[in-house]
Amino acid sequence: MQSLATMNDAPARNSDDLARLIQETLSELGYAADAKAIAERVVGLNRGLPAEDEFSVICSWLGRTTLIHKLDQVQAPASSRATYQVPDLFANFKDAGPCLVEVKVSKDQTISFRPDYMGKIKAYADLIGRPLLIAWKYNSIWMLFEARHMRLANVNFNISLSEALRQNLLGVLVGDVAFGISEKSGVHFECAKEELLHTEKRDDDSGISFSEQWRMRISDVYFTDREGQRRNDLHPETQQIFTGLELESDEEHFPDRIKLSFRPREDQMQFAHTALVHLLNWERSGEQPQNWRHLLHAPTVIRSIENFGHALERALSEKVVRLILHQQPVDWPEFLPRRP
Numbered sequence: 001m002q003s004l005a006t007m008n009d010a011p012a013r014n015s016d017d018l019a020r021l022i023q024e025t026l027s028e029l030g031y032a033a034d035a036k037a038i039a040e041r042v043v044g045l046n047r048g049l050p051a052e053d054e055f056s057v058i059c060s061w062l063g064r065t066t067l068i069h070k071l072d073q074v075q076a077p078a079s080s081r082a083t084y085q086v087p088d089l090f091a092n093f094k095d096a097g098p099c100l101v102e103v104k105v106s107k108d109q110t111i112s113f114r115p116d117y118m119g120k121i122k123a124y125a126d127l128i129g130r131p132l133l134i135a136w137k138y139n140s141i142w143m144l145f146e147a148r149h150m151r152l153a154n155v156n157f158n159i160s161l162s163e164a165l166r167q168n169l170l171g172v173l174v175g176d177v178a179f180g181i182s183e184k185s186g187v188h189f190e191c192a193k194e195e196l197l198h199t200e201k202r203d204d205d206s207g208i209s210f211s212e213q214w215r216m217r218i219s220d221v222y223f224t225d226r227e228g229q230r231r232n233d234l235h236p237e238t239q240q241i242f243t244g245l246e247l248e249s250d251e252e253h254f255p256d257r258i259k260l261s262f263r264p265r266e267d268q269m270q271f272a273h274t275a276l277v278h279l280l281n282w283e284r285s286g287e288q289p290q291n292w293r294h295l296l297h298a299p300t301v302i303r304s305i306e307n308f309g310h311a312l313e314r315a316l317s318e319k320v321v322r323l324i325l326h327q328q329p330v331d332w333p334e335f336l337p338r339r340p
Helices: 015-029 035-062 078-082 115-128 161-166 170-174 236-244 272-284 292-297 308-317
Strands: 065-070 089-093 097-105 110-113 132-138 141-146 157-160 178-181 186-204 207-224 247-253 257-264 268-271 321-325
Touching: 035 065, 035 089, 035 097, 035 132, 035 170, 035 272, 035 292, 035 308, 097 115, 110 115, 115 132, 132 161, 141 161, 141 170, 157 161, 186 236, 236 272, 236 308, 268 272, 272 308, 308 321
Parallel strands: 097 132
Antiparallel strands: 065 089, 089 097, 110 157, 132 141, 178 268, 178 321, 186 207, 186 257, 247 257
């Protein structure tokens, strides 16, 4: 049987998290439950916590969330469970005020809620008079939308990926944007050849070829903007944006040097919240799975960029970013001020 200490590949959770998991498990299964049943239930609960923590970190980082925290799921009296279910998170957004958020992770292109499940979380939201939102992680993309957009199908309440994207509130509530980087923008290294160390000749069906080993030194490092112009005056945060992108490498060979270039894919578009993962991987060298709970306790989410939105605006003026898109939902929420 899998032990609680090794139930996933992430770093060990703090004692409060583990205590909460065990407490919730025992409240459901009872103290007389066997060890295997308890461990299996704890593992199941543990799968949901990283997603809640990740969404909370994204909200904190993007700058329009003044407070976000988990809601205690243990409720009384026991009869209330037939009517109410407490959502995962409470969030206070600058432009919308307090909201309730239920977090889901699914790689399917449709998510589905049972009618009783939907009814209970909606009843809780109606009870306290606050909007009910659904945060859905599809692969690496997060969406946030009103629960009312889930429609009753044959049996369950469903919403498709395309409809969730159309109704996405992550921009207007949390501060997410999509931004584009031209393939001409990039970072480049000039490596001077100092000494030839070894040459190997190969003769095969494809013909004669040579491989060489050189002692080299980096003689120049520079950036290019969206017009392909060399730039040595970019702000440090503009330079750092490149670490939040998926870059493709290219080599150019010359008699005296090798030029290494790292550029985005052709006219790459990316959400700000997905850039966060790349920035975090760069800062910690990607040696271990990300501990989102640890980041919730950290004074800053990332060290390299203080305000990503401001950094993008600056990069646009410095001709590195080519456009910034502020998404609005198709149906404007009633609980938000009038559409700008």
